Amino acid sequence: MDDPIAVLAVTGIGTVVIKAAGPLLLGGSEMHPKARALIDMMAPCLLAALIAVLVFTREVEVVVDERSAGIAAGIVAMILRANILIVAGLAAITTALLRAWFS
């Protein structure tokens, strides 16, 4: 079947280019301070956007489901200064339990 090979090739090449674009164009060189400040600000923004999508979306819908409760449990663990393993584990367990109860 040719489709898998084709998809693999095109996606692979596209991804290599996408990931390498920044580093190949800018790698190791000094950026203008304003550009640098902008890019530095992108880190928390991108991270927040990523978290929002991972918690509050399903496909193309915005939803509040068991994951939100899981994250809330994780936040409680963070306030209590638990280590990251416990934060993640608590989020997973809470989500899993809620899913088990409600289905």
Added chain:
Amino acid sequence: MSDQSARIPRRPLGRQALRVCTGGGGARHEQSQHMERSWSMVGSLLLPLLIPIVAFGLSFGTLAAEAGFSPAAATIMSATTFAGGAQFAAIAVLLQGGNVLIAAAAACLLNMRFVPMGLAISPYLTGGPLSRLLHAQLIIDETWALSHRNDGTYSIDVLRRLGISLWFCWVSATLVGALFEASIDIVALGLDAALPAVFLALLVPRLRTKVHVAAAGGAATITLLLVPVVPPGIPILVGGVIAAVATQQRQRHAT
């Protein structure tokens, strides 16, 4: 490449590793002593990511087999693309009868967020073009987020070590999943909540000022507003960039 952190950690390894990785709570010179990570430190950061990566890898292998991929093809895709979201998107398109170009386009759209991520990390990628190219392939959400220190710098050492470890786990899990069509029930185990929890734990120390909080909140809001209206992958890219630009603009007008 010498390994300087041969000290025995006195605090719980997980939290110590997180502090070290996020560079929090110390003077600059103390932080430079943490520059080189020992494998045990990377290892303790690996664990909360390992389980989701293995689970998603198995799941991808299984799904790819369903879509007609041979185990070799599935494994090679994981090895070259190394981006879970994009890989799943491509397979989903194929399973719904879409053609190759649409599948690849969906995958690349989802990967677009790696452009600003790559830009953010590129000042720290010193070395020749080939080195930069290869290091860039290790950029995924997890390695990008974990190699980013609180003070805004990136540890290429963490990127490389964590990246290689996660890459290896991802590829292996794909192979096993494709060969045996075995998977872990991600939904039942709530693993899809574990990953954002890890990212949130990394984000919070970086929200140092109200400006950062506002920027993060803005990014999340814009992203969620865009999700129903634009293809997957675009919301994160646009939301993240717009929030950053808007914040910088307001900073400039304030000073």
